[in-house]
Amino acid sequence: PRTSLFIFGDSILDVGNNNYINTTTLDQANFWPYGVNFFHYPTGRFSDGRVISDFIAERANLPLIQPYLQPHKRRFYYGVNFASAGGGALVETFKGSVIDFHMQLQNYKQVEELFRHKFGEVEAKKRLTSAVYLFSIGANDYLSLFLTNSSILTTYTKSEYVDMVIGNITYVITEIYNTGGRKFAFLNVPKIGCVPVSRISNANGECNTEPSEYAMLHNKALFHVLEELKLKLPGFKFSLYDFSTYAQQRIDYPSKYGFKEGKTACCGTGKFRGIWSCGGARLVKEFELCENVNDYVFWDSTHFTEKVYEQLADEMWNLHSYGSHSIKELFYLS
Numbered sequence: 001p002r003t004s005l006f007i008f009g010d011s012i013l014d015v016g017n018n019n020y021i022n023t024t025t026l027d028q029a030n031f032w033p034y035g036v037n038f039f040h041y042p043t044g045r046f047s048d049g050r051v052i053s054d055f056i057a058e059r060a061n062l063p064l065i066q067p068y069l070q071p072h073k074r075r076f077y078y079g080v081n082f083a084s085a086g087g088g089a090l091v092e093t094f095k096g097s098v099i100d101f102h103m104q105l106q107n108y109k110q111v112e113e114l115f116r117h118k119f120g121e122v123e124a125k126k127r128l129t130s131a132v133y134l135f136s137i138g139a140n141d142y143l144s145l146f147l148t149n150s151s152i153l154t155t156y157t158k159s160e161y162v163d164m165v166i167g168n169i170t171y172v173i174t175e176i177y178n179t180g181g182r183k184f185a186f187l188n189v190p191k192i193g194c195v196p197v198s199r200i201s202n203a204n205g206e207c208n209t210e211p212s213e214y215a216m217l218h219n220k221a222l223f224h225v226l227e228e229l230k231l232k233l234p235g236f237k238f239s240l241y242d243f244s245t246y247a248q249q250r251i252d253y254p255s256k257y258g259f260k261e262g263k264t265a266c267c268g269t270g271k272f273r274g275i276w277s278c279g280g281a282r283l284v285k286e287f288e289l290c291e292n293v294n295d296y297v298f299w300d301s302t303h304f305t306e307k308v309y310e311q312l313a314d315e316m317w318n319l320h321s322y323g324s325h326s327i328k329e330l331f332y333l334s
């Protein structure tokens, strides 16, 4: 059997779970012009086309991995996507509007049950052990503080809050390890102060430094905890992709990567099209759509274009960041 791929986290990986939950258009992308350049209809992905999880599945020779909540799940033995746009490691992050990380873990445990039922104890365990578990989580725990001017900004120190986020991520990894999971692939958190929605809050149009400080602390702590888990848990293997650095290169030097615009989004309104209005179905109705999306690094005021995602997924597939495995190796390791 082919190696299964289980996907957890946020909009960088979500392929439409939020279409099926009771939320608002703030956390949904199931309307035009989302999806316009690849699927030609809005699938719920926060991009003009595919997202990173789609490209990783493709490189691994798997079919598109379906959202967990999609009715009529077929082919779930290739893997399932549990990710939810807006989701964070903490239950409090955009609470009530997203599928938080702990609920994603509960959903995974349902699939684990299905595997046991369908394949039997021994074969199920074998499949869960050879599977790759892919994560993008944390960005919303930090970005949400700024979008809501949360009192957490003043009641916790940055490192206290980061420790809480990392603690919850560690808990979820350990739970998956206990079900048999061994191969863990992570994207770290990008410089969230440089997405258009953060840039507009800075009068001079530069990146907003404070959100990015959380991201940098988080990334250090994430690497540290993955190294610790490798020592502590027999057979634990990980791939950590430096999403932050490689996404930032596109933002800072767009022309080096085949883009013309690294700061302004393709879809949205206001300065840098940083107002969260792409599609006109959210609070602000007016929006503009660029002519050639392939010139842009950002698709909407917080997400990248498919072209960026494809470049990053290719790097992630092959690269050994931080001396960890590449994702490709995780798929081929026994």
Ligand SMILES: *[C@@H]1O[C@H](CO)[C@@H](O)[C@H](O)[C@H]1NC(C)=O
Binding pocket: 022, 023, 096
């Ligand atoms: C959806 O959420 C809203 C607001 O939280 C609530 O009033 C409504 O009853 C919910 N609908 C369903 C079907 O759960």
Ligand SMILES: *[C@@H]1O[C@H](CO)[C@@H](O)[C@H](O)[C@H]1NC(C)=O
Binding pocket: 149, 150, 151, 154
């Ligand atoms: C954010 O909240 C603090 C108090 O918690 C307040 O002093 C500040 O003015 C608020 N900032 C904005 C932009 O609303």
Ligand SMILES: *[C@@H]1O[C@H](CO)[C@@H](O)[C@H](O)[C@H]1NC(C)=O
Binding pocket: 090, 091, 092, 163, 164, 165, 166, 167, 168, 171
């Ligand atoms: C997980 O996050 C909650 C807040 O959502 C916090 O109270 C708890 O201490 C965290 N758990 C760990 C293990 O860090």
